[in-house]
Amino acid sequence: MLDLALSRHRWEELTYEPPRAEGYLRTYRAMVEEFDPATARVGAGVLPGPQEAAMASCVRHRVLDALPFWQACVFCTAGV
Numbered sequence: 511m512l513d514l515a516l517s518r519h520r521w522e523e524l525t526y527e528p529p530r531a532e533g534y535l536r537t538y539r540a541m542v543e544e545f546d547p548a549t550a551r552v553g554a555g556v557l558p559g560p561q562e563a564a565m566a567s568c569v570r571h572r573v574l575d576a577l578p579f580w581q582a583c584v585f586c587t588a589g590v
């Protein structure tokens with residue numbers, strides 16, 4: 511997914527040019543690569559469990575919404 515984002519997949523649908531997005535994506539990609547599930551600590555309040563992750567998808571914009579952590583699709587609420 512991060513490689514797809516780094517390839518600027520669907521960036522033309524943004525209403526702005528994100529000057530720092532590529533750097534953030536590369537940083538996040540490095541974090542994901544370094545993540546070792548064997549040494550990760552799991553506990554209440556640390557990270558949402560699988561049952562709490564992305565529970566909805568905006569049909570209009572085809573993006574995942576991590577309800578209830580985010581109230582709505584970031585594109586639907588842009589400019590609100």
Ligand SMILES: [Zn+2]
Pocket residue numbers: 568569570571572583584585586587
């Ligand atoms: Zn939407």
